[in-house]
Amino acid sequence: MVTVPRDINADANPLRQLSLEQLRRRTSMKWRTYPDDVLPLWVAEMDVPLAEPIARAIVAAVELGDTGYPVGTAYAEALAEFARARWGWDGFAVERTAIVPDVMLGVVEMLKLVSGPGDPVVVNCPVYPPFYQFIESMGRPVVEAPLDPGGRIDFAELDAAFVRALAGGSRPAYLLCSPHNPTGTVHTAAELAEVARLARARGVRVVADEIHAPIVAEGATFVPYLTVPGAESGLSLMSASKAWNLAGLKAALAIAGPAAAGDLARMPEVVSHGPSHVGIIAHTAALRDGGDWLDALLAALDDNRRLLAKLLGEHLPAVRYEPAEATYLAWLDCGALDLGDDPAAVFLRRGRVALNSGPDFGTGGAGFVRMNLATSPELITEAVHRMTAAVTR
Incomplete structure (x- = not known):
């Protein structure tokens, strides 16, 4: 019989x-892409x-042999309860949801529903690199709308x-991207309402990637796009995968x-065949019963943000964070470091720290790196020491 590990304390720091x-x-991917002498603080694991x-939910499914095809609305019902409790979203309609394999594949399907072959897709750069990759793989041009200097729309x-994007009669x-990746900006209700107003005025359909919605810092409030005035024609993609580290258990919801x-x-029924049934079981359990664990994680991430700011101030003050x-x-x-x-690439070669390359995030990414803070304080400290050595040697 498979047993659940009992050394996991929901009240302890999950990152330690x-x-x-x-x-x-x-x-x-995070731990096998680079050699063992590299600290991997890059991909979102x-x-x-x-x-x-x-x-417990996964073990119960395995013991029962419950590994067939997904069906039903349990995931959507769990997300509705979570959204009501965390974001005050009382209007979440389970009947207006559909399971999709993951958020980015869901994005592709939603774009197909609201626009046609060859129609452009607008993004706020710098932004998550797969936005470019998936859009371009569809044969669609990307139109960039750069964020302002403060990282806001x-x-x-x-x-x-x-x-x-409207030139030539396209749709x-x-x-x-909400919250925004890589800046971590949480769009306000007023900003999202202005997005809806502009989109409606121009006849542009909005598809919101809200995968990071549960992961907010102390004092920040996530606002679901579909809750703001004027967003009635919008589509959203959500998942428990980022907040509970479930990327390998494929499942997401289109709303x-x-x-x-x-x-x-109008979404083809075959799209619902892509999600993992065990994945849906895992995501549902996360949303229903993983709140205490998530709260411990959020507190740990707040600590790590403060730690990184302190370390950079002490050792790499030229880096703006x-x-x-x-x-x-x-x-x-990292522009002031004069590393190109x-x-x-320099931090990897000289310091053996793997970070995400800023230019991959589009216009505005040159001179930047993205660091994954979902690790122990000890590894963040070691990474900053290595980065410091890389630029002072």
């Missing part, structure tokens, strides 16, 4: 429960044990991008605003 030796035994309620730029869509229900209904309002990612401006457009 695994040793480096244990982490190096993992076979996922967390260095945490699985939350016990999730482990620049509405003049956004409107200008909408106008450019463009706007792929909104339609009231005026987009007909669009979602503003602790993010959301995500477990840090967006570091891709400082991550």
